[in-house]
Amino acid sequence: MVEEKKEYWRWTEGLYLNKDIDWRKAKSITLGVDIGSVSTQAVVLTDGKIYCFASIRTGSDSPDSARKAVESALKQTDLKQENIHYTVGTGYGRVNIPFANKTVTEIACHARGANYMGGPTIRTILDMGGQDCKAIQCDERGKVVQFLMNDKCAAGTGRGMEVIANLMAVPITDIGRLSFEIDKEPPPVSSTCVVFAKTEAIGLMREGWTKNQVLAAYCSAMAHRVVTLLQRVGVNKDFTITGGIAKNIGVTRRILNELKVDMVQLQPDPQIAGGVGASLFAADLLEKQRKAAG
Amino acid sequence: MITAGVDVGAETVKVVILKDGEVLASSIVKAGLDRQKSAEEAMGNALNAAKISKSNIQKITATGIGRKEISWATDMVTEIAAAAKGANKLFPSARTVIDIGAEESRGVKVNADGKVIDFAKNEKCAAGVGSFVESMSRAIETTVEQMGPLSLKSDKIIPMNVTCVVFAESEVVSLIHAKQTKEDIARAIHEAIATRTTSMVRRVGIEKDIALIGGVANNPGVIERLTQHLGTAPLVPKDPQLVGALGAALLAAS
Numbered sequence: 001m002v003e004e005k006k007e008y009w010r011w012t013e014g015l016y017l018n019k020d021i022d023w024r025k026a027k028s029i030t031l032g033v034d035i036g037s038v039s040t041q042a043v044v045l046t047d048g049k050i051y052c053f054a055s056i057r058t059g060s061d062s063p064d065s066a067r068k069a070v071e072s073a074l075k076q077t078d079l080k081q082e083n084i085h086y087t088v089g090t091g092y093g094r095v096n097i098p099f100a101n102k103t104v105t106e107i108a109c110h111a112r113g114a115n116y117m118g119g120p121t122i123r124t125i126l127d128m129g130g131q132d133c134k135a136i137q138c139d140e141r142g143k144v145v146q147f148l149m150n151d152k153c154a155a156g157t158g159r160g161m162e163v164i165a166n167l168m169a170v171p172i173t174d175i176g177r178l179s180f181e182i183d184k185e186p187p188p189v190s191s192t193c194v195v196f197a198k199t200e201a202i203g204l205m206r207e208g209w210t211k212n213q214v215l216a217a218y219c220s221a222m223a224h225r226v227v228t229l230l231q232r233v234g235v236n237k238d239f240t241i242t243g244g245i246a247k248n249i250g251v252t253r254r255i256l257n258e259l260k261v262d263m264v265q266l267q268p269d270p271q272i273a274g275g276v277g278a279s280l281f282a283a284d285l286l287e288k289q290r291k292a293a294g
Numbered sequence: 295m296i297t298a299g300v301d302v303g304a305e306t307v308k309v310v311i312l313k314d315g316e317v318l319a320s321s322i323v324k325a326g327l328d329r330q331k332s333a334e335e336a337m338g339n340a341l342n343a344a345k346i347s348k349s350n351i352q353k354i355t356a357t358g359i360g361r362k363e364i365s366w367a368t369d370m371v372t373e374i375a376a377a378a379k380g381a382n383k384l385f386p387s388a389r390t391v392i393d394i395g396a397e398e399s400r401g402v403k404v405n406a407d408g409k410v411i412d413f414a415k416n417e418k419c420a421a422g423v424g425s426f427v428e429s430m431s432r433a434i435e436t437t438v439e440q441m442g443p444l445s446l447k448s449d450k451i452i453p454m455n456v457t458c459v460v461f462a463e464s465e466v467v468s469l470i471h472a473k474q475t476k477e478d479i480a481r482a483i484h485e486a487i488a489t490r491t492t493s494m495v496r497r498v499g500i501e502k503d504i505a506l507i508g509g510v511a512n513n514p515g516v517i518e519r520l521t522q523h524l525g526t527a528p529l530v531p532k533d534p535q536l537v538g539a540l541g542a543a544l545l546a547a548s
Contacts, residue, residue, distance in 0.1 A: 037464065060471040131461055153419065154460035163460055195420035195429065195459045196397055199304055202327055 009162035032278025035093030038130025043275035062093035109277030115142025128245035179250035219250035246270035299542025302360030305396030380541030382408025401495030422490035445480035445515035488519035
């Protein structure tokens with residue numbers, strides 16, 4: 001087992017541009033910036049359509065991360081930040097975005113973004129973020145009805161998965177696939193704490209478990225943990241998952257198996273739901289502002 | 295009568311050999327991948343120091359999280375019973391024993407004979423135990439041994455939202471970027487351990503005297519913060535991490 005040094009946790013940063021859109025023709029150009037504890041997204045909407053976005057790793061400084069994400073998103077086009085009509089910040093670092101006109105909570109933004117990307121039939125959203133996990137219920141307009149959150153423990157979060165990737169010396173993007181390359185689903189691991197996973201994984205491999213079996217056990221432990229959170233709010237159809245872990249089939253498929261439901265896969269990227277929601281709120285606020293100004 | 299106690303912990307294996315209730319020899323070995331092997335090594339070291347052979351030992355009692363892995367132990371006791379018995383031998387006046395190990399911490403209420411009356415454990419979360427201090431020492435680029443002395447140089451409490459070791463690591467990185475000193479961060483970490491430990495021990499009731507054992511009892515920064523929270527200074531033995539093995543050896547003799 002290799003420790004730390006190599007950056008197995010490093011997930012793929014995302015970039016997107018819709019070349020069919022000419023931003024010069026747009027009446028409304030809005031920006032949503034979602035500063036999470038682990039990743040930051042900047043999403044530009046033109047007349048309510050996704051024009052471009054960037055998803056990057058959050059640095060130690062929130063304003064700096066926000067600036068970098070916006071820069072990366074805009075680098076793909078000749079659209080400049082001064083052409084943007086309205087900006088909304090969200091996420092745990094939202095108060096630290098100097099160029100935001102307004103801030104909205106990430107729970108409201110995730111619900112709104114999931115409603116936009118997954119359609120008005122979405123009723124339950126599981127947001128698996130970097131340092132917390134939220135189960136959200138919303139109505140047909142993407143308005144939050146109720147939610148529950150775990151932000152006390154890394155088990156069941158993206159950061160927890162990063163620790164497992166480093167510990168097992170497996171690139172984080174391969175964990176989901178490898179966790180299914182096993183003969184039989186292993187029994188779940190007993191530790192809740194990912195810090196203890198280290199001792200436990202060593203013990204399991206000594207007992208003859210393969211690396212893939214250990215990965216499977218951690219994926220299902222993580223799945224089980226969020227399922228209990230979801231069951232407390234209740235799972236109504238349609239169901240979807242947002243956040244970075246939504247890209248890890250090792251966790252998502254096991255959640256669906258345990259809940260016996262299907263999920264709507266969010267396109268183009270489930271990690272940008274918060275940013276999309278923020279950008280949609282920006283569009284609403286812009287319209288309001290314009291109406292008020294006559 | 296010669297007896298031995300083997301305490302197989304998450305981080306280290308400890309052996310104490312007793313002759314008629316007095317310590318003949320002891321040994322501490324870092325637990326490797328194969329804990330049975332580490333236990334044999336610890337036992338070998340202690341036997342050499344005592345200048346006896348294993349056949350001279352009448353009873354061997356194992357304790358600790360890996361106690362079931364020791365095939366040559368004649369008996370087994372829980373780490374809670376061992377901690378209570380060992381602490382009672384060293385501090386007969388102790389009615390509360392706080393044991394903070396690498397991966398688990400316990401608050402034990404004991405009577406005058408060293409018998410367990412009640413206990414509380416923290417076993418599912420690393421915030422507040424030894425591995426927490428260890429990962430935090432890495433985060434501020436110092437050693438576990440330096441954490442205590444460093445923190446004692448600080449007189450500032452910086453608020454830290456420590457609910458999880460993994461999250462605390464990221465928080466420490468932000469604190470370093472915010473130009474907080476290592477001394478202040480170390481103190482904040484010990485403050486977090488003291489808060490968590492005290493609230494756990496409160497579940498069994500805090501009665502004087504209080505003994506503090508386990509590897510984390512070697513950390514003067516934790517002792518200082520715990521003294522504040524408990525309202526009294528805990529009794530700390532020399533070699534606090536050996537107390538469980540001592541208790542096991544005493545229980546083997548009785």
